[in-house]
Amino acid sequence: MCTEHTGRVAQQAREGTGAGFSRRTALVGGAAAAVTAALTGTARAEDRTPRAPGWGRRGLCDLTHPLTTSLPMFVPTEAPTRRTVVTIEQNGYYQQEWRLVEHTGTHVDAPGHFTAGGRLAPELRIDELVTPAVVIDISSRAADEPDTVVTIDDVRAHERRHGRIPDDAAVLMNSGWGSRFGDPEAYRGADATGTLHFPGFGADTCEWLLERRRIRSLGVDTLSIDPGASTTFDTHLLLTGADRYGLENLAHLDRVPPTGATIVVGLIPFEEGSGGPARVLASW
């Protein structure tokens, strides 16, 4: 539940001696020490007070759509419902009750969603939920081709421009679909036969990223990491079969830099959960 890479800072804080960690120490210790100092608010010797959080200091972005009863669902009959159970007027406080399936709104697909015996929501470690993120932009192509997928060539082109994808990264697709979230019909793209049309990750791309880049997760600004027209869910099967997780219905990916962000995946640890709603924030 907790990891502590070194006990030094925590120990200093407990002892109230963190202020001895001076600006000079931070600088001569290099960037890593300075990060620690800034995060713990001990960068200035004369200032014992923690500073504003270092996380989110440059850019902070909410990758989460509001969870409403009118949001687009992969299976529309599974839309959540809510009711008010107590009110301030009658009870002194206000509260709602929700009924929802785990794959509602911005959410995580745990390995056990598609893979028998796969890990479930409470089993994902917190160090798997805080990861570097890269955003691959296919929005201009997707605007004309809703069935398009992120290809290996897209990944290679991204790396040529922005550098190699780091280990344990979340690889996120910006297809432009995020802006359609408020219009479930446009977001689902169902045709007359009921087949859905929206972009996702190609299965070969998923396989390549798992084998060559040791990714932690795949994320999309659509309803599914597989393209909407898929009936075999190959990308889900490959990803969850490799004990990795998916992120679906992400918001605002057009606002996140292509590389250099860190995401925190605030997954609700539902008992035996196949995944679940998550508050996902990005910082850089």
Add this chain to the structure above:
Amino acid sequence: MCTEHTGRVAQQAREGTGAGFSRRTALVGGAAAAVTAALTGTARAEDRTPRAPGWGRRGLCDLTHPLTTSLPMFVPTEAPTRRTVVTIEQNGYYQQEWRLVEHTGTHVDAPGHFTAGGRLAPELRIDELVTPAVVIDISSRAADEPDTVVTIDDVRAHERRHGRIPDDAAVLMNSGWGSRFGDPEAYRGADATGTLHFPGFGADTCEWLLERRRIRSLGVDTLSIDPGASTTFDTHLLLTGADRYGLENLAHLDRVPPTGATIVVGLIPFEEGSGGPARVLASW
């Protein structure tokens, strides 16, 4: 939904020029620049690849209890229920449906929970959900006095030892109750008359922290920011009346340093939510 304090880093990343942000620049620019460099993975001129996330580099702790159907509730009849709706064997994928009230497990009390017209879950800004945190330890006293509260004297003693509480902080009570979470009877402490007994924040302490320290939130490792025996919920009324939020049923507060941590409150943005389950992580 997004804040970007300067466009420089994001722009560099988009252009793939972040690598020009050299180690020397990071050092001469001081700690703030080094933080940015490390978070964006551009601290080393020769390395264009983002590094491991800076957030959580020293210590990372999950302040969230698993959300189960057997967890302690303020109103026991409101315990959540779950059912399996599809299985891998029969449907190719596994998913559960949940029925739960917003104040279940580790969760947020939004201002509108107790204050008419107060802001609701989706209205809390992300810069309110990423804050510095201090932990006030009253566990040794609480072990003998379950009705005890965090007093102004406790706060003053904490500040004498660990420094002034920063603006916009989450002030978190470690009462030792977190370890009782798996035993709802011990956690609730109901007596023969049904009165609950567990620690919380004194109303005068809440008022003092709001006025003198401009806090962002109060958090507890118990069912309520008011002590269990309260019938008037003064701390709730004061805190939400000041447009601030509460955090209840936090886990592992005994593992977080008394000062210097940053928390991310992964609140699910429920439509018109009085609050809701949240994944809360601490880093230092």
